[in-house]
Ligand SMILES: NC(=O)C1=CN([C@@H]2O[C@H](COP(=O)(O)OP(=O)(O)OC[C@H]3O[C@@H](n4cnc5c(N)ncnc54)[C@H](O)[C@@H]3O)[C@@H](O)[C@H]2O)C=CC1
């Protein structure tokens with residue numbers, strides 16, 4: 254099928270950047286991104302591209318170049334489905350918070366709503382592309398809903414998981430390591446391959462069966478997260494033995510079988526997907542009674558929770574076993590640099606633990622708005638909103654955030670933190686002035702020379 258019109262349901266961190274790049278590279282295809290969230294669509298349509306709902310380096314430029322030409326953002330979901338030959342489903346698939354599988358399984362209600370919506374509206378044959386990350390065999394359910402529409406429309410389901418990482422989304426989309434397409438209909442697979450073929454070399458477009466494609470996405474995230482938990486587990490051992498985790502990571506990463514990437518010890522991984530996808534993998538394994546498999550992967554999450562907790566505990570212990578009434582400045586709230594996304598950010602859990610120990614926290618992040626900090630803390634339900642509010646400050650200026658602080662905790666690896674005037678920060682803080690560097694971002698010798706008591710991960 255020749256594709257002239259694409260609809261993407263879900264204008265989020267995946268739908269937005271992915272479709273913007275597809276539109277840029279396929280000027281002859283009309284791409285419409287739809288969402289039930291009218292505010293989000295309005296933000297995508299804002300003439301001032303600095304107000305786009307998602308911050309990603311390079312994204313605003315592409316949106317500016319393609320928007321109103323062949324890229325459109327709309328709340329008219331039915332219309333966009335009706336007119337398109339290919340429909341991407343890119344809605345959220347969070348961990349279930351209720352019922353069977355609560356806290357483990359992926360909540361597929363948004364996916365099912367999309368499938369029903371497509372079934373209701375479609376009058377012509379459609380290729381339906383799973384872009385969201387889904388449990389293996391979800392395509393079966395989508396197929397069942399679509400094939401029971403009672404009319405003679407042909408639906409072809411493809412799995413096309415997304416591998417972009419936030420903060421580097423545009424680059425990852427422009428130069429992907431691979432594009433994965435799983436499906437049963439060769440024609441449908443080739444239709445989607447031709448969309449990517451506008452800029453991705455064919456040998457990087459991998460065709461598999463549906464189930465391999467769905468499972469590969471969960472597996473990729475599990476392997477990536479496992480590397481972070483592995484190096485983080487070693488960081489704890491380094492702190493006990495005098496080894497330096499940066500040196501260990503470098504030494505093992507030079508082994509070409511191990512490789513140097515994703516070996517950065519940290520306060521713990523965050524983001525909307527690693528934890529969710531591993532929990533989902535664990536849930537699927539348990540549902541097939543594969544308990545050893547489930548336990549194996551669950552340990553990645555257990556280690557990550559331990560790392561976040563350990564960081565906060567170490568800070569408290571170093572501050573003479575109490576942070577009650579003390580001001581702790583948190584630099585960085587996003588789950589990694591170059592994004593405004595805070596989902597599952599380690600900073601939230603570290604802050605929550607410090608607040609439970611009656612600390613006052615003072616937050617600065619270059620891209621996260623202040624109101625988001627309180628929303629994230631309130632979401633945990635650890636204490637009342639009023640209590641969170643009275644113990645939390647948020648600042649637009651990092652030098653204000655650190656004023657009179659007993660300690661600074663660096664929780665996101667924003668580049669700009671490295672070039673701050675740390676001498677001036679030292680002068681503003683209470684003494685002894687502590688730094689807890691959850692990202693091993695700052696130069697230890699320089700910090701010590703200024704007079705800080707500097708603590709990093711795995712050193
Ligand atoms: N965030 C990331 O970096 C990556 C995410 N993924 C996967 O992609 C999927 C989407 O993730 P994000 O873009 O981060 O989520 P998101 O939460 O940023 O965006 C999802 C959007 O879907 C919309 N939506 C939900 N139900 C809808 C419906 N029935 N009709 C129309 N719109 C609807 C929501 O309003 C929201 O704007 C998830 O399955 C995730 O696991 C995959 C790779 C990377």
Ligand SMILES: O=C(O)[C@H]1O[C@H](OP(=O)(O)OP(=O)(O)OC[C@H]2O[C@@H](n3ccc(=O)[nH]c3=O)[C@H](O)[C@@H]2O)[C@H](O)[C@@H](O)[C@@H]1O
Pocket residue numbers: 386415416417418419420474477481514515516517518519520521522523524525526527588589590
């Ligand atoms: O499915 C998804 O959502 C995406 O999840 C991750 O992307 P993302 O979560 O955006 O960002 P990562 O760069 O993977 O970082 C995840 C977390 O791990 C942390 N991390 C990463 C690497 C490292 O060496 N150390 C480390 O602590 C980061 O700071 C961050 O908190 C994967 O890298 C993407 O391939 C995938 O598409």
